[in-house]
Amino acid sequence: MVEPxxxxxxxxxxIADIEHxxxxxxxxxxxxxxxxxxxxxxxxxxRVEQHQLVYGALGDLMTGPVHxxxxxxxxxxxxxxxxx
Numbered sequence: 001m002v003e004p005x006x007x008x009x010x011x012x013x014x015i016a017d018i019e020h021x022x023x024x025x026x027x028x029x030x031x032x033x034x035x036x037x038x039x040x041x042x043x044x045x046x047r048v049e050q051h052q053l054v055y056g057a058l059g060d061l062m063t064g065p066v067h068x069x070x071x072x073x074x075x076x077x078x079x080x081x082x083x084x
Contacts, residue, residue, distance in 0.1 A: 001029065001030040001031050001065060002030055002031070002061055002065035002066060003030060004023050004025055004030070004033070006061075007023060007033060007035075007058065007061065007066065008021060008023050010057055010058050010059070010061060011023075011035070011037065011054065011057050011058065013057070014053075014056065014057025014058070014059075015037065015039050015041050015053060015054065015057050016039065016040070016041045017039050017040040017041055018037060018038065018039045018041075019038045019039060019040070019076055019079070020036070020037070020038035020079065021035070021036070021037055021038075022034075022035065022036040023035050026068070026070070031065060031066060031067040031068070032067055032068040032069075033066060033068070033069050033070070034069075034070040034072075035054070035069060035070070035071055035072070036072040036073075036074070037054065037071070037072070037073050037074070038073075038074045038075070038076055038079040039073075039075070039076075040075065040076055041053060042073055042074065042075045043075050047073065050071075050073040051071050051073060054069075054071055054073065
């Protein structure tokens with residue numbers, strides 16, 4: 001188990017220029033999360049590369065404390081289109 005604040009802090013430390021971050025504890029057990037992340041760091045990267053950037057930011061949390069992570073990653077322009 002890992003507190004949502006810890007997950008959020010790791011993401012903000014490890015990914016530059018996060019403009020929007022939503023993190024939800026899906027089960028109440030602090031090990032299944034859903035994250036929506038908007039960052040210019042995702043520009044020019046494939047979805048797989050974007051997700052690898054997120055996993056890298058979380059580091060060791062992904063090898064135990066975080067059991068499942070549903071990701072939605074967006075560049076600022078894609079986020080604007082989605083919200084548009």
